[in-house]
Amino acid sequence: MSEDIKHECGLAYIRLRKPFSFYQQKYGAVTYGLNKLYLLMEKQHNRGQDGAGIAAVKLNVEPGNPFLHRMRSCAPQPIADIFFKIGQEIAELEKYQPDIKQHPGLMKGHLPFLGELLLGHLRYGTQGKNNAEFCHPFIKRDLMPGKNLALAGNFNMVNTDELFDLINMAPGDFQKQSDLAAMMEVFHHFLSKADEEHPNAADIIHVLKKATPLFDGGYSIGALLGNGHSFVMRDAHGIRPAYYYINDEVIVAASERAAIRTTFNVGENEVMELMPGTALIVDDTGNYRIEQILEPKERRACSFERIYFSRGSDEKIYRERIALGHHLSQTVLDRINYDLKNTIFSYIPNTAEVAFYGLVKGMEEYLNKIKVERILSWGNDFTPEKLEEMVTRKIRQEKIAIKDVKLRTFITEDANRNEMVQHVYDVTYGTVRRNEDTLVVIDDSIVRGTTLKESIIRMLARLQPKKIIVVSSAPQIRYPDCYGIDMSKLGDFIAFRAAIALLKERNMEHVITDIQEKIKELQRNNQLHTENMVRHIYKPFTTLEISDKIAQLITPSELNIDVEVIYQTIEDLHDSCPTNTGDWYFTGNYPTAGGNRVVNKAFLNYMEGKNVRGY
Incomplete structure (x- = not known):
């Protein structure tokens, strides 16, 4: 994605099932759990990249001694910062007792984060300020160990105000800015009502069944209790991802399958998906159960996980991204009039590389078909030179753009800032024949179009191609997301701006005002959640019409090079990524009523010139 958006947090959970002495003897490291947590987070x-945090719970601690510890950081490299500090603590202990690592009991007593239960989190801020205070895990302390709670997750809630009302709590300034704070208070509210002083697994199930039906949003959450119980849970639609791995030594959960596989060197089938509405619950002895907390609803796992967010090292995601690119090949062939000889293919940014391979694969299949047809048509009328020329023809691929990660657009004046933005990418000169070659560049998705217009298109134009075709492996992003991705302002979307521009050009502005009035009526009747009215903005136009308008909007006025935009179709998206059907940002088909409320509110904000979130 050439334009960064705030998105997907990451979760890491480890429960050690053996004494620390076991890991010291088998793996030579009493810090085995911490080492694995570091890898699980780093992967x-x-x-x-806004921040990170970890929490640890120690079992069987003598009364009066601390058993729950937490550390958070918003340093430029927050994971490294946290574990560097833990390393410093270990080094300090070794000053006084050089062989302390050979004594697990001493290490546990003196190293705060040497706990049997570990919870890690990586933060992309979608709400709240970017400082350590907003980094997960959050903790809630209590006199009773079982009422102490550390909570972290990957989610957005669209009903935080209602959650505070439900537990009769007036949130402070901090709580108002944090979805997790609302979730934390609801969990602790029901946890505090547990019958026993030390809640057990049955109580946790009861708490989850009371609390989670109140949450409107997508989530994967992990929690540690001070008495050694813990859980990881996923929302009923499976919007946010969660995976787990269990053996005799550890119980592990994370947001990505590949991270677990790499960290613990296990096969794909050994890492299980935590299914929608279920919780992985672990008691204080290390026994576990998978419990259905919420009745599973229609699976709407986020498709952006497959397109962009998750790392492509997962074999299924890799194949799906190949398929995304491959599906686009026929449309691209049509647009270039099958002229592969005068077309160069590339990708921006690096995360689009796998989809690029799929696109090129489609081109190669077509080229190989042509080679066979041409050779057969020659019969015996060919020379070795003619045959060699045909057989060695290849798809022209180049690394057109290289991102200068060190460049910072620190100049504040708009004109100068735009000039600086143009140079975020370096162009590879000498790759394009001027005014002869068509340049096809694939991107993961096109969100705002700003970077394309101010940087990428200008940069590509310096090569003076005959035409530039920008290909998006994702469909047009038309609607806000409120389930974990910070895409909540309609005016940010180039597809929305294109539709609005078309309405105005065709003297159909009444459509805009009619929708505004209908949304206001829904608002007066407290019915904003019942229907997505913004869909009507797009209905008068075909996808191609909107794509062509987007191409106009992202083309700088001073350029005289043709620019075209090609988007993935919804049908091909689902064919490529069959298990992740969540597509509300493309189709407006929200999995929860809160989504409709958000999109309608976002439209009112746009019409009123309010640059705020729709929830």
């Missing part, structure tokens, strides 16, 4: 660092 998901793509999911959060």
